[in-house]
Structures are given as structure tokens and as C-alpha cells.
Amino acid sequence: MLFKSSKINEFRLWGLLLTMGGMGLMILGTAGIVFWGQAGKVAAGIGLVIGLILMLGSLAIYFWAGMLSTSAVQLDCPECGKLTKMLGKTDRCMFCKTILTLDREQATVTADELEQNHLQQNSAASTPK
């Protein structure tokens, strides 16, 4: 995990970065012909090939993310209450970035405890002394 975001969002980010990089290289390669003439054609060729590979890579990542998201677990985030998706046993909420886990061993707070905390906070707020 490089970024503090959910896995699905991270896949999307990498896909986007690869697409941008690929397109950038292709544009730079093509621009090379204009600026350097004959010598630029080699650079253009290399740029186009690498750009194409990056674009294909991003396509693969998007495809993979799509496959993964179909097997992702949908659940309501206990922290912000929004519907989010989880990949694997531990992932972050797509909205509030809270770390969620399905593994009871790794959980520091169970859903029941969290609910009780919320209830206690609510009742404390509604009955001020």
C-alpha cells in the first residue's frame, strides 16, 4: 500500500497514472520528430512502443480492478455509514479511509463495540447534565 486509500481506489489511480504516462510518452515521441527530424524518429519509435506498453498495462490494471471489484465485499462503513467495498480481509473505507477488517484477530474494535460507543455518545449528547 503506497497511498492511504482503499485498494480499489489505488488500482484506479495506478491505471490513470499509466494511461497518462503512456499518452505523454507517445506525444513526446511524436514531438521528437518535429524537433530533431531524422534522429527524432528513433526516439519517437521508442516512445510509441513504451507508451503503447504502458497503455496496455493500464488496460490490464483496469480490467483486473474490474474483476476484483466484482468479488469485493460490499458493506456499510461503521465509521461514516456509507456503502463501501472491501478487497481481501483488510482494506480501507473508500470515503473516510478508516481501516476495516473482516478478521476478528486483527480488529481492535468489533462492530458491536463500535455500535455501543456510538450509542453511548448519542445518549450522552441527548441527556446533558
Ligand SMILES: [Zn+2]
Ligand atoms: Zn467510512
